[in-house]
Amino acid sequence: MTIPILICDDSSFARKQMVRALPDNWDVCISFAENGEEAITAIKAGKADILFLDLNMPVLDGYGTLKIISEQDLPTLTIVVSGDIQPEAHKRVKAYGALDFIKKPTSKSKVKEILRNYGVLRDEDLIANEILNEIKIEDDDSRLRVSEDKLLHLDPYQEVANVAMGRAGDLLARVLGVKVQLPIPNVNILASSELHMMLKATEENQGISAVCQGFIGSGISGEALILFYDSSLDELAKLMKYEGEVNDAAEREMLVDLSNILIGAFLKGISDQLDLSFSQSHPELLGLHRNVNDIINSEVRNWQEILAIEINYVIEDHDFKCDLLILITQQSLKTFNNKIIYLLDEK
């Protein structure tokens, strides 16, 4: 009997990864949805006995989808697949009626184990279907290639960033004892002039401080920036249980601590997934020790286009936000892309 399953994720790279993580020779018919709304429609059309659901999506996110499924008692078994690995997220989706939780990047063995545990998958089915190995993988538009024509597909970067962001968010949540909202990472190709403007804003806007840290390894180099809004300073001091007056020294201390957590965890998340290793430079406080205009006026650098991954962390129930910005040089993109293709092929 063919089982209709639905994979709901806004990233086509993640959808493909999920397809690859499904057990071989499992008699299924796969449909795809890019957000919760599409998923609900598909479930109602009977396309989803089993639903693999991402949490962070535009239009209608995973939590909202789960809510509608349970409110309307829709006929589907939901397994959440997410990069958000905070224990709070696990608890919440289970409370909303999800069967289980798989953390990204998905592995074949984990998916199999869960499907078996819930009696969805029986070994005899697999054997019976061994000959009829006919799962068709959607071959959509996001083919990976390094661009001579400057067409770089950002979706895989987004997904790799998503997983790394989840880890960094989880660490932050554990250190501060809070729930961190995970947004959808923003991946863009920036022209140098746009970056100039962004950095300049940190200098002109008195309310922003920044920490910057270089990283290099395996042919990939770039910089990580933390942009921190001073209005969150008192809140952060409270969260970090910083004792004493919140002065300049305290600000520096907290900024560096924060960047150690977020940048370190994010880079580790990326390097673990892609099997790389990075050296990190010492963090530098921009603006405090250094005039941002100097950077911008620098004529030495032949600025090219930069791959920028932007993540805006917000802490729930607290007035706190900070941005993590990962900048990767154009020269590194070819290597980076090859590593990602390898990651896709491996699965």
Place this chain on the structure above:
Amino acid sequence: MSGSNFKEFHWMASLINNIDAGMVVIDNDYNIKIWNGFMEHHSNIDASDAKNKNIFELFPQLPKKWFQRKIESVKTIQNQSFITWEQRDYLFPFKNYRPITGRVEFMYQNITIIPLMSLTGVVEQISLIIYDVTDMATNRIALQQANQRIKQLEQG
């Protein structure tokens, strides 16, 4: 090697590999014997690829005569010697650690050359320690330029 010795070797190797300075050991024929993580990351040449290669073959742009003179004199005086960024901006052509907000394109380097004695007191290997001094160098240069401008303004 006993268990505790091996443990000690393991953490020392891990330390050398992860320290944020370049560590290279070459033998008397300029073949690379040790190439740590810093060197791997900044050169994008794996230790396994660098090992036993001649350093001048791996980096043909190294000033061979000049570098040999430095090394041979260290062997003769059997004492460490230094190369500062003020003599030569850099020995290894590495990019700035901060490729985007950095003010210069290359990594300024200070280098310490240490002779490694064998048990019989002969120098058989030479160690190079490479420090990233880009920040210091660019700040110093900027300061000198600023001072020069002040002087010009005073005279003008």
